[in-house]
Amino acid sequence: MKLSKINISVITGSRAEYGLLKNLLVLLNKDKKINLNLIVTGSHLSKSHGNTYTEIINDGFKVFDKIYLKFVKGKNSEILNSMSKLLVSYNKIFSKKKPDLIIVLGDRYELLPAAISCLINNYNLAHIHGGEITNGAYDDEIRHCISKIAKIHFVTHYKHKKRLIQMGEIKKNIHNVGGLGVDAINNIKTIPKKKIEKKFNFKFLKKNILVTFHPVTKEQINIEIQVNNLINALKKLKDTFILFTGVNADTNYLIIKKKIMKFAKNSTNCKIITSLGQKNYYSILKCIDAVVGNSSSGILEAPSFNIATINIGSRQKGRIQSDSVINCSYDKKDIIKAINKIYNFKFKRKLKNINNPYGKPGASKKIYNIIKKYKKFNFEKKFIDLNFKY
Numbered sequence: 001m002k003l004s005k006i007n008i009s010v011i012t013g014s015r016a017e018y019g020l021l022k023n024l025l026v027l028l029n030k031d032k033k034i035n036l037n038l039i040v041t042g043s044h045l046s047k048s049h050g051n052t053y054t055e056i057i058n059d060g061f062k063v064f065d066k067i068y069l070k071f072v073k074g075k076n077s078e079i080l081n082s083m084s085k086l087l088v089s090y091n092k093i094f095s096k097k098k099p100d101l102i103i104v105l106g107d108r109y110e111l112l113p114a115a116i117s118c119l120i121n122n123y124n125l126a127h128i129h130g131g132e133i134t135n136g137a138y139d140d141e142i143r144h145c146i147s148k149i150a151k152i153h154f155v156t157h158y159k160h161k162k163r164l165i166q167m168g169e170i171k172k173n174i175h176n177v178g179g180l181g182v183d184a185i186n187n188i189k190t191i192p193k194k195k196i197e198k199k200f201n202f203k204f205l206k207k208n209i210l211v212t213f214h215p216v217t218k219e220q221i222n223i224e225i226q227v228n229n230l231i232n233a234l235k236k237l238k239d240t241f242i243l244f245t246g247v248n249a250d251t252n253y254l255i256i257k258k259k260i261m262k263f264a265k266n267s268t269n270c271k272i273i274t275s276l277g278q279k280n281y282y283s284i285l286k287c288i289d290a291v292v293g294n295s296s297s298g299i300l301e302a303p304s305f306n307i308a309t310i311n312i313g314s315r316q317k318g319r320i321q322s323d324s325v326i327n328c329s330y331d332k333k334d335i336i337k338a339i340n341k342i343y344n345f346k347f348k349r350k351l352k353n354i355n356n357p358y359g360k361p362g363a364s365k366k367i368y369n370i371i372k373k374y375k376k377f378n379f380e381k382k383f384i385d386l387n388f389k390y
Helices: 015-030 053-058 076-097 112-121 139-149 158-166 180-186 193-200 223-234 253-265 278-285 332-341 345-351 363-372
Strands: 006-012 034-041 063-067 101-105 125-128 152-155 174-176 207-212 240-245 270-273 290-293 308-312 325-328
Touching: 006 015, 006 076, 015 034, 015 053, 015 101, 015 180, 015 278, 015 363, 034 053, 034 076, 053 063, 063 076, 076 112, 101 112, 112 125, 112 139, 125 139, 152 158, 152 363, 158 174, 174 363, 180 278, 180 363, 193 278, 223 253, 223 332, 253 270, 308 332, 325 332
Parallel strands: 006 034, 006 101, 034 063, 101 125, 125 152, 152 174, 207 240, 207 290, 240 270, 290 308, 308 325
Antiparallel strands: none
């Protein structure tokens, strides 16, 4: 008797989470006993955010379903309308595909409607990167909401496993697999410095930094003040090449984007590349001194390259960090002080011995092997009380 295939749906809505999922997708796609249904939405399908959908196609994946969203001014109302559309769209897709397992990674708002559809329809949801903390963004609450709906968890650190247990999740359904960023870095052959310069038509200088700055959705400080202070700090730099990558499609993203474009237009040592793609991004990390801004990549991936991270503001507050991370406020002087520190002799020497706290390569294979061992996806889901001493 021929056994039926396992239907697995994986959702990706941004370049960042796709880069982390890629190696897992390769394993699932190669398995002849698995039907992989890749659902693409969010900024992947947005021209202003780099049309990163093409990267997925170029990597050899077949996209079964696309959900287009509107990104005009980055208002809260637009995001809520997008979430409403996603809820209806996911429900139609899942009803048609009848997935045995749905996999999501992280905390983007594009993923919460998928989790809600799983809850109401009793689909099996697997959540990667749960149990983490990022106090500065509403991504934090979204992540925890998804975790409470998910029936199986793949976390990046033992502390994140403990946090999910604290949230009442069943211990046997929580698997500490390590960071998928570490996994991705280990599986990519980077491009030499000279070829990167030729490909993107720029020249590295004596000092080089990569800047990625996203909206901070729970921050009280005005977004214009935040980005103005960052740009004014960058204006003080000498003999420094500044490479900007694109802004997430979050509330007020357009304010940041316009100010960065204006700065780059009037600077000779600056370039904007909306989306580099994972291979190019990692290749550039090998050539620079620091990642500057508030991207999770500075926390999860940059330490593996033994480079500094200047983490500005509260967006990543609460994440487990390497000693290579320098935290600073939005104050211009504080940002300049942090940038100066990365060129300090003692700090540069310390960077040589930095370890990434998110483990060793192999997370994707671990997740794949755990999924494969299940004959039936009938996970137990109930709230587990902890024994407190009052």
